[in-house]
Amino acid sequence: GAVVSQHPSRVICKSGTSVKIECRSLDFQATTMFWYRQFPKQSLMLMATSNEGSKATYEQGVEKDKFLINHASLTLSTLTVTSAHPEDSSFYICSAGTGTGSDQPQHFGDGTRLSIL
Amino acid sequence: QKEVEQNSGPLSVPEGAIASLNCTYSDRGSQSFFWYRQYSGKSPELIMFIYSNGDKEDGRFTAQLNKASQYVSLLIRDSQPSDSATYLCALRRGSYIPTFGRGTSLIVHP
Numbered sequence: 001g002a003v004v005s006q007h008p009s010r011v012i013c014k015s016g017t018s019v020k021i022e023c024r025s026l027d028f029q030a031t032t033m034f035w036y037r038q039f040p041k042q043s044l045m046l047m048a049t050s051n052e053g054s055k056a057t058y059e060q061g062v063e064k065d066k067f068l069i070n071h072a073s074l075t076l077s078t079l080t081v082t083s084a085h086p087e088d089s090s091f092y093i094c095s096a097g098t099g100t101g102s103d104q105p106q107h108f109g110d111g112t113r114l115s116i117l
Numbered sequence: 118q119k120e121v122e123q124n125s126g127p128l129s130v131p132e133g134a135i136a137s138l139n140c141t142y143s144d145r146g147s148q149s150f151f152w153y154r155q156y157s158g159k160s161p162e163l164i165m166f167i168y169s170n171g172d173k174e175d176g177r178f179t180a181q182l183n184k185a186s187q188y189v190s191l192l193i194r195d196s197q198p199s200d201s202a203t204y205l206c207a208l209r210r211g212s213y214i215p216t217f218g219r220g221t222s223l224i225v226h227p
Contacts, residue, residue: 006160034214043219044161044205093160103149103168106207106215111160 002028004096006109014117015086021079021112023094029074030096034106035067038091050077050094084116120144121218123206129224136193138221140206143187150182150189153205155220161205165191196225 003026011019023033033050048069049057056069066088068080077096081088093111097104122141130136138152149168153161167173167180167189179192189208193200203220 044217046214046217049214091158091160103166104209105149105151105163105166107163108153108160113158 002096002098002107004094004107004109006094006112008112009110010113010115012115012117013084016083017116019081019084019114021081021092021094021114023077023079023096023109025075025096028096028098030077030098031074033071033077033094033096035069035077035079036093036095038093038111040091044093047079050079052077081114084114086116089114089116120216121206121208123204123218123221125219126222127224128221129226130196132196132198132225132227134196134225136196136200136223136225138191138193138204138206138223139188140190140218141188142206142208142216144208144210144216145184145187146210147184147208148211149209150180151207151209151215152178152180152189152191153207153217154200155203155205157202164204193223196223198225198227201225 005024031052035047036044047062050069050071052071058064071077095106095108151166152164155161165180167182173180177194181190203222205220206218209215
């Protein structure tokens, strides 16, 4: 089955640090990947759609200069949380599908738990 | 009206019972429907997907789709404590971004 690898799984760092999270599709190519954020006991919140070779599409209210997304290849998308602050502490999850058709399910990475001190 | 509606629960069932999880949606153009399971502190994992009206069975899981009534459900037979998790309903229309419900918390008690 389709495997999405995400790392690191956990990051603890000081306020003001920039943190990069990687999302890789291991056995398939993904022209589109999605980045989500989830606070404790809350639902998934879509942050942005990452498109290979072009700019990401951000959801309303998500600061594109704060959350930098790069999708430089068909198997790798990165999310960089710039100058992270405690309010950015959350569970960040990426997902990818094997195609863009409606019948393609999304497969999730294991998530990155970010804690900003 | 939210695009995908799920009762947040928790739904509590005894071990061995059938758990029934429901999801309604507003977009009649939705073509594909997915059920994900998310354990606390973990990311969602795909359980099943269904495209056509009717039932689709996979082991202890059965997905049911009724496009006319705009609902999709997931039945879990012989529920086990290890099934305790949040179940997310998702749908997709064409190449549009998948839409997720907020999830239903299921508790299976021994």
